[in-house]
Amino acid sequence: MVKEEPPSTSKDFQELQRRVSLLIAAVQSNSKVVAFMKSPVGQYLDRHPFLTLTLLVFAAVSAVPVGCFLLLVVLTSLAAFLGVILLEGLVISVGSLSLLCVLCGLGFVSLIMSGTIIVSYMVVSSLVNYWFSPRLWTQHNSSGDC
Secondary structure (H helix, E strand, O other): OOOOOOOHHHHHHHHHHHHHHHHHHHHHOOHHHHHHHHOHHHHHHHHOHHHHHHHHHHHHHHHHHHHHHHHHHHHHHHHHHHHHHHHHHHHHHHHHHHHHHHHHHHHHHHHHHHHHHHHHHHHHHHHHHHHOOHHHHHHHHHOOOO
16 A cells, blocks of 8 residues: 655656756856865865865854854843943933032022122121211210310
């Protein structure tokens, strides 16, 4: 009870083999591949197919971990960049609020100092006017001191 494969499978396989052959021929005729194969490294790898296959498998297998690492680096850099922006924004906000509080405090201190200076000026001015008023001089001079 073994089922036979339909005849179209062999035709599909032949078509696949033809396409792979065309692909290999296209790669081998590429000018960069020809130049690489004429180089000493290309000739060495052509003489050592096991090493070539090992390097190819290593490159294919290591693509996923390297890609994950690069993704981690990019995401970490992005997070650090956003963190710096957020931290800088926080520092600027705290600094701005601190400056506002200091300036409000200085304004209040300036108001108190101005009030104190004006009151002191008025008191001293009144005392000086009272002590050295012309009325007292005229009373003092009319009493006959001179």
